[in-house]
Every structure is written in C-alpha cells, then in structure tokens.
Amino acid sequence: MTNTDLTRKLLLGALAIVFLSVSGKSFYDHRHLREPVVMGPGVTRVTTLSEYGPTIRGTANDANIYILEGKAPGGTVFVFGGTHAEEPAGRLAAWLLVEHATMERGRLIVALSANRSASTVTRPSAAYPATYTIPTAWGGQTFRMGDRFTNPLDQWPDPEVFIHYPSGQYLAYVDVRNLNRAFPGRPTGTLTERTTYAFMELVRREKVDVAIDLHEAELQYPVINTIVTHQKGQELATMISMTLTDLEGFNIGTEFSPLNLHGLTHREIGDHSQAVSLLFEAPEPFLDATRGRTNADVLLSGRDEFVVKAGRKGLLFAPIDEKGWPIATRVGRHTSSVAQTLETWTEFNADRPVVATNIPRYADLVKHGVGHFLRDPRLASQDRLAYE
Amino acid sequence: MRFSGSRERGRIGGLPGTEIRTTDMITLQSIITLAYYALTAGAAALLVYNFVKAKSWEREVLYLIVLLPFLLRVLHLK
DSSP: OOHHHHHHHHHHHHHHHHHHHHHHHHHHHHHHOOOEEEOOTTEEEEEEGGGTOGGGTTSTTOOEEEEEEOSEEEEEEEEEOOSSTTOHHHHHHHHHHHHHOEEEEEEEEEESOTTGGGGGOOOTTSOOOSEEEEOOTTSOEEEEOOOSSOOTTTSOOOOSSEEOTTTOOEEOGGGGGOGGGSTTOOTTSOHHHHHHHHHHHHHHHTTOSEEEEEEEEOTTSSSOSEEEEOGGGHHHHHHHHHHHHHHTSOOOEEEEOOTTOOSOHHHHHHHHSSSEEEEEEEEOGGGOTTOOSOSHHHHHHOOOHHHHHHHHTTOOSSOOOTTOOOHHHHHHHHHHHHHHHHHHHHHHOTTSOOEEEOOOOHHHHHHHOSGGGSOOGGGSOGGGEEEO | OOOOSOSOEEEGGGOTTOEEEHHHHHHHHHHHHHHHHHHHHHHHHHHHHHHHHOOSHHHHHHHHHHHHHHHHHHTTOO
C-alpha cells in the first residue's frame, strides 16, 4: 500500500466516522430525549408500570404511572395515551390531564407513554420527523415522535405470523409489536405482551371502573371520530357521544368492539377485567397514505393538500378542508371526551363517582392552543417534575 | 410443533398438538437476536477488511457506505 493509498483510506475512514457519529447521535438523541412533565396539584403519587408487571422492570416500557386521588372516595378511571406513539394527540391529552386535572372524588390514573419503546423510534422508510415542538409562551416543548410498533431494538425478530395469546387468532406478523394487538398479554411473553400484562394487572389491582385508550387515525380508516366500546360500556359510550355532540360542538360516534377481533384494548380489557373499556379515535391526516411531505408541520397543523383532494374524491371517512385538523382540535376532542366520560360515569354510578376539575376542554384548546396548557418545567420544583 | 420446558402455553389457532411454550419462544427469539448481532458484527468486520484491501477509491467508498448501517446496528443505535 502506497502512502497515497493510505492517506486516502484514512481520509475516507474519517469521513465515514463523521457520518456514523452524526447519524448515530441523531438516533441516540431521539431514543433518549427526556420529556419533562410538570405534575399538577392533582397528582398524589407516581409509580412505574413495573409495580404491576415486574418482568418489564429495567426495560424501555417501564412507563410512569400518575395517580390523581380525590379527597373523597369513589370510582377509578384509567386513561392512557401513547399506545400508538405516532398518534401524538393521545399522549398530549393525557399530558394535560397530569398537568392540570384535580380530583374531588374518586381516582384518575394516567399513563402518557403506554408503549414507551414505540416512542423511541419512527416508522422505517416513512421519513417521519424524529421530534415535534409545541410552541408555548415560554419557548416550546419538544416531544419524541414515535411509531405504531415497539422499537425493534427492544423486541426482535418478528414471527412469520403473530399468534395472539390467549385466543390463538392469527394476526399480521408486525402486530407482534403492536401494543393494541397484544392485550391481555402474559408475564413471560414478548416485551409488548409483558407490557400489556402489566397494564391488565394495573386495571385489575386498582379496581379500575373505566379504561380509556386514546388514539388517532388516518382519515381513510373507517374507525374515526368515534368511541369504540366494549359491550359492557354501550350505554355509557352512547350517552357520552350524544352529550359531546350536543354540548361541545364536535361530532363523535359510537361503535361496538367486535367480539372476535382480539388483542385490542376495547375488547380484551373488558373481557379480562372488571373494567369497561373505551377507545377514542381522533383524525390525524399525517397518517394518511395519500399525504404529501411528511413533516412536523403536517403532524401539528393536520393540513395536507393531497388529503384534502382525497376528501373531494369521496375517499375519506372524516371531513377535511384547507384548515386541516390542528393538534389543538384533536387534543381537545380527547380531553373533552375524557371529561365527559367522568361526568357520565358519575351520573350512571352514583356509588362510585369520579369527579374532576380543571380539565382543559375542547373549546379551551381550540381557543388557546395546546402550548397554552403546557407548564414550564423550569418553574417547577424538582419533586413535581417527572420525565417520560 | 412442540417445544419443551416452560410454564405457559398457547395453541396455534386452537389446534391440538400445536402447543408452543412461551418461554421457549422467547428463548428462541433471544438466540436469533444474538445470532443476528453476531452475523452483523461479522459482516461489518468483513466490510472493514475489504475496505482495507480495496485498490480503488470507488470500492472504498462503496464498502464504507454499506458498512454504516451495519455499525449502527451493532452499536444498538438503529
């Protein structure tokens, strides 16, 4: 090898190390971004999911569990966002509950990152932004953009066919890493199954009355702008839907969880625990296959000319115009739906009331935006800060 | 299909004789993952070797471009 060859190899090698460092750092930073949560006055205790499922201790999915307890006893409602980490309105709505809600009667239990592993990776080849920033009066808060599936760094390989436990139903192979196909889980299964098992244990041990799973969906998906309910919650969901549509200024329907479609929260939590299980869907044009450029602006504004065009062609299951579906609208639908669930549950079950105050509602979100309700972590005392 | 040695069982499509014992499935998954990382590290080592032995700059660039995703995997970054 001549000196020229050696010099060239050293230069090219150094260049490769630069590329490796830059790309590696971006992946590392995304996976390890700490998102501050300012616990509002309503949070009385924080624990982790491994308290309910020890086999996930030390894994990426050992998520924080926030418990908001009222002065008077009552029922318990469990709200979780981030089941699908590419659906940010669910996480953000849960975030606002932790930062603002206070309980007068009963308990509210909240998880912001139900599949925390999925929030540390984005969809391969989909050109998702790694993060998005919600503007606030104090600057802005940056969140991890995630994927629908558990990070392959935490669970791999996928099987040829995913056989759901315990039903034995065949599902798509990739759904082995989909939290909303892996309920009720098992303590010795995959990371995703161990996570869902821990959530089931939480629901059972805390005697949860209503479990609410917050989602978003593409407009080309028929299950959208709706509450999907287990058969135990049909009356509850129908009343919530009617009340929201009447009083809050947005339409939301009700659908019943199919009896033979397994792995989903609205089916399995209801089947394997005492709880009524509900799943809320808001629209997210970012997820539509016909979208154009896939960036944080589309994610937050919900505006995309190609999705609008698909709507004009009658290809969508939800309306859309040039105004899009801004994140504030989507988060507001979820917070109002949760607040209305508590109210309707309490009306129906006076012996197990769950009464909360200070939950920002749809009109508040639409008027002020999400950033208005995010608390500045720099002003919070350390004992009121948690990190997702 | 039968595997042995664990506590929990699931049946493929509810069919008899198709019991998979959970911890065995997880053990197999772990073995495959370890083998995958070993193969990835081996492939990365071969690419480095080829880079060192390459005579033309085009080949050298090619080996480095191919090497990067392997290294990101071995380092558990992507």
